[in-house]
Structure formats: structure tokens, C-alpha cells
Amino acid sequence: MIVEMLKSLTRDSEVLVDVSLRDNQIELLIGDNYLISKLIDGKYPDYTRVIPQANSKVLISPKYDLKLVLQRASILSNERFAGAYFHLTLNQLMIESSNSEHESSKETMVVEYTADDLKISFNIAYLLNILAVIDSERVYMALEAPESSVLITPESSSGISTKYVLMPMKL
CATH class of the missing domain: 3.10.150.10 (DNA Polymerase III, subunit A, domain 2)
Incomplete structure (x- = not known):
């Protein structure tokens, strides 16, 4: 979902993305848009x-x-x-x-x-x-x-x- 949002926010031009990592979240600042997502800590499934x-x-x-x-x-x-x-x-x-x-x-x-x-x-x-x-x-x-x-x-x-x-x- 985050990838789709990034694509739509950066579709028309080159945009600087400010990325910040916290203990349990990632923050993205894209122009005037601010996105916060919770990081999940767990074992990745054996795909x-x-x-x-x-x-x-x-x-x-x-x-x-x-x-x-x-x-x-x-x-x-x-x-x-x-x-x-x-x-x-x-x-x-x-x-x-x-x-x-x-x-x-x-x-x-x-x-x-x-x-x-x-x-x-x-x-x-x-x-x-x-x-x-x-x-x-x-x-x-x-x-x-x-x-x-x-x-x-x-x-x-x-x-x-x-x-x-x-x-x-x-x-």
C-alpha cells in the first residue's frame, strides 16, 4: 500500500522524499503530504x-x-x-x-x-x-x-x- 501511495504522490515530477525511522514506525514527508506507518516486528513467512x-x-x-x-x-x-x-x-x-x-x-x-x-x-x-x-x-x-x-x-x-x-x- 505504501508503494502505491508513493507512486501516486511522485507520479508527475521528481520529488524529494524525507524518510525518518523511529523504533516502531516509519515517517515519509513528500511535498506537503505526511505519511506515518507502523513497523511490524515479526518473522517473515517462508514464501x-x-x-x-x-x-x-x-x-x-x-x-x-x-x-x-x-x-x-x-x-x-x-x-x-x-x-x-x-x-x-x-x-x-x-x-x-x-x-x-x-x-x-x-x-x-x-x-x-x-x-x-x-x-x-x-x-x-x-x-x-x-x-x-x-x-x-x-x-x-x-x-x-x-x-x-x-x-x-x-x-x-x-x-x-x-x-x-x-x-x-x-x-
Whole structure:
């Protein structure tokens, strides 16, 4: 939340931010805006436990193409859940969505995928949020089973390893 506030307060120009640390709080002075936040002292959760380590099925897709297909599928997805089925077969991904008015969308795209066939469902909005912040031209999705979390990574040559974990949903 603090990061979002800083972005909105410093959006239009270069702004000097005065940062002060106290025993249990941080204070930020940005122009005429003053922000105080309580610091929490505690053990940080072991986030590495939720990052899939052994997902053996890898999907490689052009990010832009996947984003366009998902945007089209979201138009006819259920407004409440925004879910879509992913049907993975040899070098092919079919994305299917439907809504309560019995309208549906089904679109197929070429991807790199050579593992066993897999049918898995995702919240389209969550996946689009991930794709929106990935800068690479291709995206890697490491999958295992319909109920297993998916590890999403950008194609990177910079040596920086950014990882996104997405849980599938049941439709």
C-alpha cells in the first residue's frame, strides 16, 4: 500500500522524499503530504514453500498473443469469477470461457508445449495482471496438474529471476 501511495504522490515530477525511522514506525514527508506507518516486528513467512519446485510441464508463449487471447476471453467470461479453461495439447493452447447467459468463447493459439495433455482453469484477471508487469516477449508457465500452483516467469537474459505463482481455480 505504501508503494502505491508513493507512486501516486511522485507520479508527475521528481520529488524529494524525507524518510525518518523511529523504533516502531516509519515517517515519509513528500511535498506537503505526511505519511506515518507502523513497523511490524515479526518473522517473515517462508514464501519459498509456495513456489512450485518440480512442475515438469512447460508452456512457452508469446506474451502479447496470450494477453490478447485472454482479453477476448474475458469479455464472455463469468463476471463474478472471470475464469477460463486452458486446454493444453501438443504445441497448442485452447482458451475457453463462458458466462451465465450461455455465451462462450473458444480460441486456439500456437505455443511451445510438448508434455501430456492438460486441462486447467485460471482467473483471467489474475493472469492478465501478471502479464501486464512482465517485460519480456515470451512467458514461461511451469505446470503440473489441474489443482497445482503454476510458476510463471518471464524470458530473461538479464540474470534477474522474477517469479509469479498463480493458483488454478475450479470452474
